[in-house]
Amino acid sequence: MATLKQVARWVPSHWGAGHLVLAGFLALLVLAVSPVIKLDLVVNGLFLGAIIGLGAIGLSLVYGILKFAHIGHGDFMTLGAYFALFLLSDLFPRIGLTGAGLGPFTFGYPLLLALPLAMLAMAVVAIALDLGIYRRLRRRGVNPVVLAMASLGVAIALRGVVQIFWGGGTEQYPRVSKLFYRLPMDVRIPPDNLFVGGLTVVLVVALYLFLTRSKMGKAMRATSDNPDLARVSGINTEHILWWTWAIGGALAATAGVLLAVSQAQLVPIMGWRLLIPLFAAVILGGIGNPFGALVGGLIIGVTSEISTQWLNPSYKPAMAFLVMIIMLLFRPRGLFGAKD
């Protein structure tokens, strides 16, 4: 560890998050135009990172307001993805809603309908779980570790529900294969990833506007800052919790559906597998900072994609873990964490 700490001294201590991110991207750019790293991996890593980021934003919001690590978040993604599957391959066909291959994408317009419904469903599920489980524990004044362990139980239970209804096998949304876009420098982008990127941008901008412009969004930030002061200011913090769960659940559902689309498959363990990258992104961005979590997600996505150039892809979560450990060693408050 001594050598690692020596390396840490090279990083000027007054460097802010902006400097670090900029330095990181410049380094990446240099590497990417050099033959060392395939630009293709960097670009597609960004799309994977966007999905991780969407999940991590919710996880970070929940941590900021409820102050516990919500281990069930990966399985929120899974359940959201499977709920969309239920709509796309079961409910919608019965009412004549079918289709695939909309424009350049592999999926059809029913997905555009299924996605908001899955978001809504997961928002409701998240609030229901809070009322049924987490709120009871909170009222007993349990510590955050107990809440985290309860959420581990929720994670396992949710995956169990998925397996009861869909079994343990691999599923797919209705899709038709499409050609990848070929860009210069050997970059190949699956068209669906444009949807992933576009939707992520839209949702992140919407969330930003909500948190900085709306009364409820500001109250959410206030509650995350100082829950006691929020209460004596007259903010009903129970309502804030509901909003937090609703947003976290909806974003997790989106991440799950996008993951199922971009990987062209659903497995019951898909969200659980992403849990370590999610937490790595949250820690990287500074715990409780939703936009830091997005940047963290992008970094994790790119890093783990690049690693596949030399390592077996099954080591991707290990890469996320490695990035997380390095961050904790050198800058435990994360890129954008508060300085206290």
Add this chain to the structure above:
Amino acid sequence: MLLEVCDLDAGYGQTQILHGVSIRVDEREIVTIIGPNGSGKSTLLKAITGVVRPTAGRVVFGSDSIAGLSPDRIVRKGISYVPQTENVFPSLTIQENLEMGAFLRRDLGRERLPRIYEMFPDLVSKRGDRASRLSGGQRQMLALARALMLDPTLLLLDEPSAGLAPMMVDGVFDKIAEINQTGVAILIVEQKARRSLQQSHRGYVLATGQTRLEDTGERLLANPEVRRLYLGG
């Protein structure tokens, strides 16, 4: 009478801190509660605002019994509270802090904002800054300003001078007097109480969770025993 607290018991979990505390605050009055560390001063304020649930006794505000109500309902009735520490939202801007003060009544908040900036002119130029960038004295001013956003009739202040430089302390107490001039009754809890008692109409001495003495500010300041025990001679 504006606020009447009668035989109030309160505490945290199994630990009872207040044992039958009785105080009152009249309209437009400044009342200071002094007492040593751990005497239950802060708990009393928390019990009045609903942060801590009273286990026995009465709290009557105006004509309503408010013991056991949730903080947001008590705020709505016209009691604002400034905690001793962590009394601003650090990652929110000054303006957003003030908006949160008026969370319950956005319309009233819009109306009050210019008036509040008039009272706290130092905050105007910093309205877009995060509260974490303020100095200790400015932060205390912001905390007062936030608490005034709903135009309360009673303001509860927990050690407003704690951790401030002597010069800042004067500024804060001048501002408290100014707020009182606008018709707001103020209940202050202070450990270093000399400055606070000087401008109080009345005061109480609280020790081990019980009311020990009640008198005018002047007479408490002159009382030899109070001087020896609580005012540092």
